[in-house]
Amino acid sequence: MKDRLAASYWLHESQYAAMSSSAVTERRRAAMERFESEGFPTVRHEDWKYTSLKKILKAEYALSSPFSEADESETLEFKDIKRFLVNDIDCYRVVFINGRYSSWLSETTHQGFDVCTLGSAWKKYADQVEPHFGRLTEGLGATVQLNTALAWDGLYVNVPAGVTLDKPIQALYFTTGEQPVFTQTRSLIVLGDGAKAEIIERHQSLTEAETWTNAVDEVFMGANAHMHWVKLQHDSPSAALTQHSVIEQKRDSHATVHTISTDGKFLRNNLDFKLVEPGAEARMFGLSLADGQQLVDHHTRVDHLAPHCVSRENYKGIFDGQSNGVFNGQIHVHLDAQKTLAFQENDNLILSEKASIDTKPQLEIFADDVKCSHGCTVGQLDEDALFYLRARGIQRKEAQALLMLAFAHDAVADIQHPSLQAKLHRLIGKKLGVDMG
Template sequence: MSVLVEKADLSLKYTGHYNEVKDLLFEGSSHVLNAQRNKAFQDFVMQGIPTRKNENYKYTNLQPQFLPEYKFIHQREEVEADLNEVFRCDVPQLDTHLTLLINGWYYQKNKEAELPEGVILGSLEELANNNPELIEKYYAKIAKTEEDPLVALNTAFAKDGYFLYIPKNVTIEKPLQLINLLQSDKDTYATQRNLIIVESGASLQLLLCNHTLDLNTYLSNSVTEIFVGENAHLDYYTLQNEHNKATSLNSVFIQQERDSTATTHTSSLHGGLIRNNLKFVLNGENAESNMYGMSFIDKKQHVDNFTQVIHAQPHCQSNQLYKNVLNDQSTGAFAGRIHVMRDAQKTNAFQRNNNLLLTDAATMQTKPQLIIDADDVKCSHGATVGQIDEEALFYLRARGIGENKARLMMMNAFAHEVVQEIKIEALRERIDDLVDKRLKGEVARCHECAYNCEC
């Protein structure tokens, strides 16, 4: 069978599955979610599973990830979990409001968090049925199915995830912590759809942790839409720590209004294949966006970060800093695109990607891009790919420091520039510790995991 026929059959496999379970997808779902399904399905049919010919996916081959015969979870399953013992991002000292999701579904037995009046945190499926007018105003407004086949496939299959609403001028003092667990008796395909609304003047710190509890093969396709109102503030942290048989596809879309600040920080510590899509739209004057990311990969792991920043209004600022440490035969990619539109005068936009290769077999692809349609801006971008500076290593060894320790010191210093941007102190300290262990090669098992799972 030719490669072209195999690719066509692979896309047909998922379109065929959609047609088989279509009634099940519509059953029990709000008209808000159902109204998007057929268009999303048609958009997926037009695009198919992305190949390297798709410019946005040229550094990541997703075809093998979609080949296995997965179990699909289109209805809520009865699952038991102990919220007092469940894996907590490996940050035991972190004081948070804790919420659990399993295989893309909001856990029905989550303890009700003591949140400020008016804050809503719950199942997207349930809230779309009970409060459709609020969901409908935002759902599928910035995650465009015609622009990305993964978004189209997610929207077609979407049933549940989490919904978070922070009312005007409300500050949540304690961080929210959302645990995304994958656990099944079979190889599983998980779809998760999330929606976050931070109204004007509100403030929030949110930590998401992605983790696997067994050694089955997983493919997770998650889409999150985030709306940050005027003068609102959002810190959005993601900790990715899954095993080598897990594929994690994450698409996050953030729209900001005037005078708002939104910061994302993505730490990829473990995973077979990770693809992070991140799109910011600065839709109001004086908005500020900050994007930080780091990955530490080995063996044949692959991490691909794809970012887009659209400066649509004047007097806005964006900053991007992504760093990667690659060992063994691991591969990485970074593609960052900044688009300053014609009316976005007085824009400041900066982007940097630095990569450290520890072996000759490790490879990194990087492609920073600037599209500038305005004339009064300050923009810069740059990327480096290299190995440990031998002169600096010699300098340390000349002062009595052993080679292994000297290398570790240099790698930690390389990563620290990103780690220090974590504002939650307990999380920053724990990430520092996890990075140190990761660089030493000591993270063969998940630390303090209640289920004693293999990573």
């Protein structure tokens, strides 16, 4: 697999080079060289100790690439994707099929700000892409390097200073076709000072064949910029996603990321924040509902690089069947980051003997005047609460579901759109077996 991926780069390097500037090409080449020397991480790698890529490396993937013709089966109609959209909120929409942009299904804009595709931005907006692309991902692991080398298309957003997007952006990445497919998606989001944007993102496989999407996102937030990003992970049972998102925040900027993971075979989320100027605030919420053989892995990392920054993190997990959960929360408070406030919480319910969660807070604090707290819990449903509900006539199964719903509530409470929140509530309810009316 590694050799095939490397070959697909070296064979097409001149074409990749033609796609973008020489500075970008150099970054691609360096990234491919690193990927080749490191290979895919194994469980001997500390960051991948509980998450073995072996399971998803076995399939005979077709490699989606800009240099192959789009397959017939890659043509989708609006009716095929409609049910995966958040319909009741008016949105910009950027749709990709096996990594390839579908202008037919998308609704982009260049009026006052850009909501379009990286594929079209390489040359057209080289002055924006070049200083940003790969800057936040340089030192990251092999899967990220692979993506940098083969990066091709994905969401591109550029909002000038002081502009608030008039509506949210939906980024939808579909995979389809009869053959297993491995796709790289790459997004770049640049928010100027005081800019505001909301993004709803979903990766969705439409095929029963095994799919693997390796996504990398870089977000640059200017002073006082605001971003709310909702990642909806309700993929098909044969779909795998490895995603690494890095967000750099300048003075007084606010970023909130919700990751709601209910379905999909294999989910590895890396979410990094770099708080580089004072007053920046990062908030992360996660909800993992896993059963069967699912794996949901969250690796988060916050670098407090400047004083007076705040990070708040609250991840919840419910694991049933033979599912596995991983939570690793790194907080690095660097030497100059005095008056840091950093809070981390990871609470889990284990519903079956064969389900497991490995949770590990990891705090490194080099400043002396900071407030940091972390907590993780792993438990079962509260028997007292269960009895209370049952004594009111609520069936055991329904009572359990109600308690799980209550447990999960925090993770979606902060989602601003009532209709999206209600949709998620229904979805969570359905997964937990509660009829939400």
